[in-house]
Amino acid sequence: MSTSLDRRTAILVDQHPLWLDTVEQVVARAGVEVVAKATASSTALAFLDEHGPDLLVTGIKMGDGEVDGITLLREARERNPGLRAIVLSMYDDPQHVDAAFEAGAAAYVLKTAHPDDLTSAIRQVFEHSIYLAGLRIAPAPAKRAMDDLPGLTRRELEILRLVAEGHSNAELARMLWVTEQTVKFHLSNIYRKLNVSNRTEASRWAQLRGLLAPSAAAPISATA
Numbered sequence: 001m002s003t004s005l006d007r008r009t010a011i012l013v014d015q016h017p018l019w020l021d022t023v024e025q026v027v028a029r030a031g032v033e034v035v036a037k038a039t040a041s042s043t044a045l046a047f048l049d050e051h052g053p054d055l056l057v058t059g060i061k062m063g064d065g066e067v068d069g070i071t072l073l074r075e076a077r078e079r080n081p082g083l084r085a086i087v088l089s090m091y092d093d094p095q096h097v098d099a100a101f102e103a104g105a106a107a108y109v110l111k112t113a114h115p116d117d118l119t120s121a122i123r124q125v126f127e128h129s130i131y132l133a134g135l136r137i138a139p140a141p142a143k144r145a146m147d148d149l150p151g152l153t154r155r156e157l158e159i160l161r162l163v164a165e166g167h168s169n170a171e172l173a174r175m176l177w178v179t180e181q182t183v184k185f186h187l188s189n190i191y192r193k194l195n196v197s198n199r200t201e202a203s204r205w206a207q208l209r210g211l212l213a214p215s216a217a218a219p220i221s222a223t224a
Helices: 017-029 041-051 069-079 094-103 115-125 143-147 154-164 169-176 180-194 199-208
Strands: 008-013 032-038 055-058 084-089 107-110
Touching (some): 017 055, 017 115, 041 069, 069 084, 084 094, 084 115, 107 115, 154 169, 154 180, 154 199, 169 180, 180 199
Parallel strands (some): 008 032, 008 055, 055 084, 084 107
16 A cells, blocks of 8 residues: 555556546546556556555456456455455446445446546545535444344445435435445345335335434435
């Protein structure tokens, strides 16, 4: 990891060189220095060992004979657990999104998104918390309640709490520094894991298990 508190560094990985050049410009505007770019996972791993960056931005699909970006991310974080990572992908299905977060991604951004969405994601990954100042933070669930969670990731649990407080998808996107599409991906995963159909049922599930602050038990819109 970089030693300067003011200098943050990144490595970019994508099979298309022209795309890497475009992403480098966005990352630089976010105040992060790109120290290496790679079009292959094997090269990226060597760069990660050499440079020890603060941030990895990777696509998912790689060239023939190379592991995909999800596998790259998992191995990179095994070598350096403190590495922040953003997956920048053309895939918009919940399976890829869920796999990315399970591998350790801090944000998932579609390649069709506006460049400002990537800038926001970069800011998000360097924050200690996704919550904004003044937002109610529910107390941590008791161990029994945590053990009862059906495979929810930390990010999914945070979104579940915010949804139960009545925040819309647009509000969640602004608070989490992600796109509304990413919020929808998370919600679809939450609904599937909880075996519910909408945010009303998901919120009720969370309330019954004591995952929310007492003040958060407001009526919730059934729209997703």
